[in-house]
Amino acid sequence: KAGVTQTPRYLIKTRGQQVTLSCSPISGHRSVSWYQQTPGQGLQFLFEYFSETQRNKGNFPGRFSGRQFSNSRSEMNVSTLELGDSALYLCASTSMGTLYGYTFGSGTRLTVV
């Protein structure tokens, strides 16, 4: 079956712009999580959604937001981009929760110039 699909793979944006990243989970998976990966901070949790409800949120400013649709697809949005937002953004999905482990997508590489 298809894995976790993230689009686009690469993005270049200018400071001050906003960006929307998309994630399609594995079919049947209702939980979707987002992570930011940078060389300096490593892998950091952004937020998790289940059945369109945010169940947990990491320590990121309000410029970072997300949502989940009824088909479990998820988007995350970053407004007023800063240079420090340049990162690999990873999406992960799971069927029944943490117990089953998470399957990650290949990520979206965002570069802010």
Added chain:
Amino acid sequence: AQSVTQPDIHITVSEGASLELRCNYSYGATPYLFWYVQSPGQGLQLLLKYFSGDTLVQGIKGFEAEFKRSQSSFNLRKPSVHWSDAAEYFCAVALSNDYKLSFGAGTTVTVRA
């Protein structure tokens, strides 16, 4: 404070030699434990996970990990490394009601011929 520590930033190993990657955690209760691998420019692939029961866990690609409660450790091992094992390895932990993974800083493995 809760934390996940991977003491080794970089390990170089000869092809065919054994490999052990260390992971220590600091949590009030025993969390769920995971090892992930990331190849350059890719997402994370789950190698194995531990929730309870047998403390020696078998994973994919010939990897195994041993959970030691007394040492709060979950070390990853492989008896004979292949060149294709060169990658970055992440230890991760999760609590059952947290819906997120907390990652260690990662260990980069280089395999020399």
